[in-house]
Amino acid sequence: MIPARFTYQRASSVDEALAAVAEHGDDAKLLAGGQSLLPLMKLRFAAPELIVDIGPLDELRYVRLDGDELAVGAMTRHHDLQHDAVLAEHAPVLAQVAASVGDPQIRHRGTIGGSLVHADPAADLPAAVLALDGTLIARGPSGERRIPAAEFFQGPFETPLAPEELLTEIRVPVQDGLGWGFEKFTRRALDWAIVGVVVAGRSVALVNMGGTPLRASAVEAALARGASAAEAASVAAEGTSPADEPHATVEYREHLARVLTERALVSAGVS
Amino acid sequence: MKVSIEINGTTVSEEVEDRTLLVHFVREQAGLTATNIGCDTTSCGACTVLLDGESVKSCTVLAAQADGHAVTTLEGLHGDEGDLHPLQRAFREEHGLQCGFCTPGMIMASVSLLEGNPKPTRQEVRDGLEGNLCRCTGYHNIVNAVMNASGQEVQR
Ligand SMILES: Cc1cc2nc3c(=O)[nH]c(=O)nc-3n(C[C@H](O)[C@H](O)[C@H](O)COP(=O)(O)OP(=O)(O)OC[C@H]3O[C@@H](n4cnc5c(N)ncnc54)[C@H](O)[C@@H]3O)c2cc1C
Ligand code: FES
Ligand code: FES
Numbered sequence: 001m002i003p004a005r006f007t008y009q010r011a012s013s014v015d016e017a018l019a020a021v022a023e024h025g026d027d028a029k030l031l032a033g034g035q036s037l038l039p040l041m042k043l044r045f046a047a048p049e050l051i052v053d054i055g056p057l058d059e060l061r062y063v064r065l066d067g068d069e070l071a072v073g074a075m076t077r078h079h080d081l082q083h084d085a086v087l088a089e090h091a092p093v094l095a096q097v098a099a100s101v102g103d104p105q106i107r108h109r110g111t112i113g114g115s116l117v118h119a120d121p122a123a124d125l126p127a128a129v130l131a132l133d134g135t136l137i138a139r140g141p142s143g144e145r146r147i148p149a150a151e152f153f154q155g156p157f158e159t160p161l162a163p164e165e166l167l168t169e170i171r172v173p174v175q176d177g178l179g180w181g182f183e184k185f186t187r188r189a190l191d192w193a194i195v196g197v198v199v200a201g202r203s204v205a206l207v208n209m210g211g212t213p214l215r216a217s218a219v220e221a222a223l224a225r226g227a228s229a230a231e232a233a234s235v236a237a238e239g240t241s242p243a244d245e246p247h248a249t250v251e252y253r254e255h256l257a258r259v260l261t262e263r264a265l266v267s268a269g270v271s
Numbered sequence: 272m273k274v275s276i277e278i279n280g281t282t283v284s285e286e287v288e289d290r291t292l293l294v295h296f297v298r299e300q301a302g303l304t305a306t307n308i309g310c311d312t313t314s315c316g317a318c319t320v321l322l323d324g325e326s327v328k329s330c331t332v333l334a335a336q337a338d339g340h341a342v343t344t345l346e347g348l349h350g351d352e353g354d355l356h357p358l359q360r361a362f363r364e365e366h367g368l369q370c371g372f373c374t375p376g377m378i379m380a381s382v383s384l385l386e387g388n389p390k391p392t393r394q395e396v397r398d399g400l401e402g403n404l405c406r407c408t409g410y411h412n413i414v415n416a417v418m419n420a421s422g423q424e425v426q427r
Contacts, residue, residue: 034331
């Protein structure tokens, strides 16, 4: 399988990338790790006329502690997150979630920015950033804007980013001393989650229980009332709208959400 | 566009279409056919090569993205005298080779795995080869081969 014809352009700075996409609008696509975009192009689900490769933008590849927040560059690869010492200390859940994305080859290329902007309801990092109350920073022709994760995931593969905007950074509050848990159920190795759960402190987010990552608000409310892990997890499927598929029916996914939430809460130290 | 990629120590410069995939460049422009195309959907790992020392699925990287970078394929692993790389030798000793089609990718993924983790546990080997599918389901000997190459005990 070979993508439809396009023109390839390599960006050597954020400004250069912005100028290229501003000129071509919908016909252009940014290429980060390519681990979602290239498969789509090979299947001809996407056929941009211009590809702007932001792979060389190493200035967007970092994890930094900044006061009580962590700043993660959009071009930071899953493999980087998995092995980052700052993250291991201040937000280990993010490293753990990154370690579960695809396989080692995919993690060597795929980036956190690409995963968030792709906004696949079955993707893991979007739920993690949602659970962590993250903020996404985008740059466009009219400057920079900050978008809370809760407003960023609008539907399957749908975000408020304009084609001429570039995600530069993700910021999350440090999780020092907070419990965390991550559970993911897949059908086979390297696969996307049928259902996943990310717990960060008293925040709980679900993977693949709707068209976007979702906060399990009923679970969070139960925890706030002092419920046990089992009690809180019993309401994990409340307010969700999972897909009904032959290999994973709604009932099955709801069951998984409850079981995995309890396990993740227990890992996070909720008894 | 013109791309120049250092493959196994030799720079290959060719005019290609912008949409050329790295796996096609390696096989057709460089004439190195150990790197195989299995699934073509980023699942099987038969196309795994090292890009700047890291394993990648070359069916999901553009040749243009590798322009100016270094690629290692299975053909680049053996020593100057043609002596086998420790992983090639271990795959032979443990009969990890099986059907052969997936083996180049398995070996390249194993090289990358041992680079980051020289003494993996059996579970870590399985996780490290998660991106390489084998339809004959013979993973046991493959895990043994990686254990052997890392100087650890194999399971009979
Ligand atoms: C076999 C396989 C298994 C996988 N399994 C999982 C899994 O288990 N869990 C999971 O979460 N993911 C999984 N993935 C997807 C993987 O995580 C990708 O790496 C990731 O979703 C996309 O990141 P990327 O950097 O490769 O983005 P790309 O593919 O380069 O880009 C994706 C989209 O984001 C846009 N984009 C990228 N960066 C920016 C930016 N900085 N600003 C604005 N727009 C941008 C692109 O234009 C494109 O539309 C899997 C992929 C494969 C092929
Ligand atoms: S051919 Fe590239 S992963 Fe299967
Ligand atoms: S080694 Fe090729 S299918 Fe098993």
